Amino acid sequence: xxxxxxxxxxxxxxxxxxxxxxxxxxxxxxxxxxxxxxxxxxxxxxxxxxxxxxxxxxxxxxxxxxxxxxxxxxxxxxxxxxxxxxxxxxxxxxxxxxxxxxxxxxxxxxxxxxxxxxxxxxxxxxxxxxxxxxxxxxxxxxxxxxxxxxxxxxxxxxxxxxxxxxxxxxxxxxxxxxxxxxxxxxxxxxxxxxxxxxxxxxxxxxxxxxxxxxxxxxxxxxxxxxxxxxxxxxxxxxxxxxxxxxxxxxxxxxxxxxxxxxxxxxxxxxxxxxxxxxxxxxxxxxxxxxxxxxxxxxxxxxxxxxxxxxxxxxxxxxxxxxxxxxxxxxxxxxxxxxxxxxxxxxxxxxxxxxxxxxxxxxxxxxxxxxxxxxxxxxxxxxxxxxxxxxxxxxxxxxxxxxxxxxxxxxxxxxxxxxxxxxxxxxxxxxxxxxxxxxxxxxxxxxxxxxxxxxxxxxxxxxxxxxxxxxxxxxxxxxxxxxxxxxxxxxxxxxxxxxxxxxxxxxxxxxxxxxxxxxxxxxxxxx
Numbered sequence: 001x002x003x004x005x006x007x008x009x010x011x012x013x014x015x016x017x018x019x020x021x022x023x024x025x026x027x028x029x030x031x032x033x034x035x036x037x038x039x040x041x042x043x044x045x046x047x048x049x050x051x052x053x054x055x056x057x058x059x060x061x062x063x064x065x066x067x068x069x070x071x072x073x074x075x076x077x078x079x080x081x082x083x084x085x086x087x088x089x090x091x092x093x094x095x096x097x098x099x100x101x102x103x104x105x106x107x108x109x110x111x112x113x114x115x116x117x118x119x120x121x122x123x124x125x126x127x128x129x130x131x132x133x134x135x136x137x138x139x140x141x142x143x144x145x146x147x148x149x150x151x152x153x154x155x156x157x158x159x160x161x162x163x164x165x166x167x168x169x170x171x172x173x174x175x176x177x178x179x180x181x182x183x184x185x186x187x188x189x190x191x192x193x194x195x196x197x198x199x200x201x202x203x204x205x206x207x208x209x210x211x212x213x214x215x216x217x218x219x220x221x222x223x224x225x226x227x228x229x230x231x232x233x234x235x236x237x238x239x240x241x242x243x244x245x246x247x248x249x250x251x252x253x254x255x256x257x258x259x260x261x262x263x264x265x266x267x268x269x270x271x272x273x274x275x276x277x278x279x280x281x282x283x284x285x286x287x288x289x290x291x292x293x294x295x296x297x298x299x300x301x302x303x304x305x306x307x308x309x310x311x312x313x314x315x316x317x318x319x320x321x322x323x324x325x326x327x328x329x330x331x332x333x334x335x336x337x338x339x340x341x342x343x344x345x346x347x348x349x350x351x352x353x354x355x356x357x358x359x360x361x362x363x364x365x366x367x368x369x370x371x372x373x374x375x376x377x378x379x380x381x382x383x384x385x386x387x388x389x390x391x392x393x394x395x396x397x398x399x400x401x402x403x404x405x406x407x408x409x410x411x412x413x414x415x416x417x418x419x420x421x422x423x424x425x426x427x428x429x430x431x432x433x434x435x436x437x438x439x440x441x442x443x444x445x446x447x448x449x450x451x452x453x454x455x456x457x458x459x460x461x462x463x464x465x466x467x468x469x470x471x472x473x474x475x476x477x478x479x480x481x482x483x484x485x486x487x488x489x490x491x492x493x494x495x496x497x498x499x500x501x502x503x504x505x506x507x508x509x510x511x512x513x514x515x516x517x518x519x520x521x522x523x524x525x526x
Contacts, residue, residue: 009279028192029107032274035441036106036114037513046270050196051280052202055262056374058349060147061288062210062295064256065344067150069299070474073310073317076242077234078300080249085296089289091461092257096285096493097447098427098458100278103264104443107273109360110297110511111264112136112422119429119440126510127500128429132422133361134496138489139267139418140354143258145177145397146412147347148184152176154340162329168315170402177398184347185391188355192382195348202345205467209338210291216335221302229233229300236307237474238439247468251416254465256292258415260285261423262349265356278445355390361381365507368499392483410484414472416469417489424462431455 031042065085070082082350102115119130126434151291152173159166187195200202239245263280266271270280303309303321313321318339322332377384401408433440447454468484500508 003424026272028379029217032107032443033268036108036118036267037511038108040268041376041381042109042268043382044269044271044273045193045196046266046276047196048276048279049203050073050200051263051266051270051276052283053199053201053206054196054266054349055260055280055284056288057202057206058198058262058346058353059257059259059284059288059343059362060343060346061256061292063346064218064338065295066213066299067154067316067339067396068255069252070317071200072249073234073236073306074473075235075237075239075245075249077232077236077306078229079231079233081253081300082244083275084246084250084253085256085293087461088253088257088465089285089293091458092260093282093285093289093466094454094458095423095427095462096143096260096281098451099261099264099423100281101442101446101451102283102430103267103277104274104445107264107267107277107443108272108511109265109268109356110364111261111267111357111360112426113361113364113366114511115426116429119426126505126508128425129510130366130500130508131379131493132358132425132502133364134500135364135418135493136422136494137354137361137418138492139415139422140350140357141393142397142414144347144350144354144390144394145408146415147350148177148180148394148398149173149401149408150411151180151340151344151347153315154319154336154343155310157312157316157319157464158333158336158340159317161323170405174398174401177401178395180344180347181351181391181398183344184225184351185387187348188351188387189380189382189384192380195352198345198348202342205345206342209342209413210295212338213229214295215337216331217322217325218298218301219379221321222304223301224303224362229297232304236310240477247464248471248473250465251413251469251473254416254469256288257285258419259353261351261419262353265353265360268356274443275445278443315499316432351387351390351394351477354385355383356389358390359386364511365509366504368503370507406480406482407484407488410488413483413485414489414492415471417466417485420466420469424459424466427455427458427462431459437501444446 030040069081072084073205076084106115106118108114110133113129113136116132117125117129122446155176156168156173160168181494211462235242235245237245237248238249260281263270263277267277268402270276299321302325303317304324309320314320319332319336322335326332358367358373361367362370367373373386375385375387397411400411431452434455458509470483473483474481474485
């Protein structure tokens with residue numbers, strides 16, 4: 001296996017053996033997987049276009065510009081949603097490029113925690129790897145709950161718009177979330193062979209839906225002035241400093257870019273993964289960034305009075321803006337329904353990714369009940385137990401919405417903290433390797449002489465984003481508007497560390513070697 005920071009990819013017959021068992025597995029994929037000591041267990045169903053569709057629709061960038069913009073509108077309005085978007089887009093491109101190097105080097109479903117185990121000094125490898133795996137698992141499972149939440153509450157918003165007598169209840173939203181999760185788990189299990197085709201089709205719908213909302217919005221809505229969009233700073237959050245308000249509002253411009261590491265966790269189901277996964281990550285950000293930035297500008301020109309939009313009884317300013325543009329319940333409902341469909345389909349990808357992250361970490365004994373979670377259903381070629389457990393965990397999170405929307409939002413905001421910190425650990429170790437000129441076995445996709453600068457910029461962006469994601473959205477801080485994500489995240493990390501101290505450190509020593517590169521015929525059972 002690899003020594004400190006280096007992957008030893010020996011010439012073996014692993015690819016030939018794998019091809020006899022799995023015709024979708026190329027020699028390169030087999031060599032890449034053997035290079036990190038893993039054997040093929042999942043079916044490789046995805047190519048470039050299906051993976052591009054998977055990630056592009058899962059990120060829901062232009063859609064999130066509409067349904068996740070509240071903090072940005074309160075803390076800065078146009079200057080936050082425009083210039084903050086550019087800041088988040090460039091930072092995400094730098095981060096994705098850095099992670100694409102790692103994914104090309106080691107295209108394995110474990111992603112961050114596996115790369116950390118490879119890059120970290122041996123003395124600290126197991127602990128740092130476990131921390132990266134734990135918080136990434138938390139982040140991805142929270143993201144699945146977030147997708148169901150937005151789909152359900154947007155549906156409730158339409159009920160409020162169309163039925164004045166409808167009594168908005170949070171438990172209604174939770175039931176709608178369960179309905180969404182039922183459809184999501186069916187597609188991810190019994191209908192999994194259709195998932196690549198569905199994701200490919202959703203890429204087309206993702207682009208068509210963009211124009212289906214953009215054109216009537218721009219054509220029918222009254223337009224504001226360029227100054228109201230690009231230069232008038234709206235500090236409704238009560239912060240004394242406009243600069244501080246701008247940074248707090250970044251949570252609204254970071255959320256549209258969450259999920260570009262999805263292909264990394266699907267790598268063992270992608271053909272020619274060391275090349276396709278990096279291309280899918282970068283292609284997704286380029287496409288979604290253009291669509292998202294265009295939608296942000298159009299929405300801000302058409303929003304009208306920001307305070308009126310924020311105060312919409314539907315719970316979503318976008319529904320108020322759509323209605324102001326069309327003056328039609330039917331037109332508003334169709335435009336909003338497009339968003340509901342797309343965020344629901346994005347949740348297909350959230351569950352797929354969170355379950356692969358959970359399965360990979362359990363395969364290496366990084367979670368409680370790892371042996372159960374690591375089992376693969378041979379008929380479906382899927383980590384069925386991990387899918388069902390992630391679904392159950394999401395269902396439990398959804399119950400929190402009944403008691404408190406504030407508490408639920410705190411948990412789903414774990415997405416940014418969990419994922420971004422796991423990125424930071426891996427990229428920081430890569431920077432260390434570059435600074436010390438330590439050997440690294442690069443894959444076919446790399447940044448070359450610009451790598452260090454891009455890595456450092458990514459770290460600065462991630463640090464700023466994580467820090468301000470814990471800030472409350474407005475002042476004065478009360479129990480109602482407090483951002484409880486720092487408490488929830490800290491509690492989750494502490495609970496995990498307690499488990500690791502007493503149990504986990506005895507069973508988790510980093511990624512398990514399933515294939516001995518020096519003796520390929522002697523494979524260790526996972």
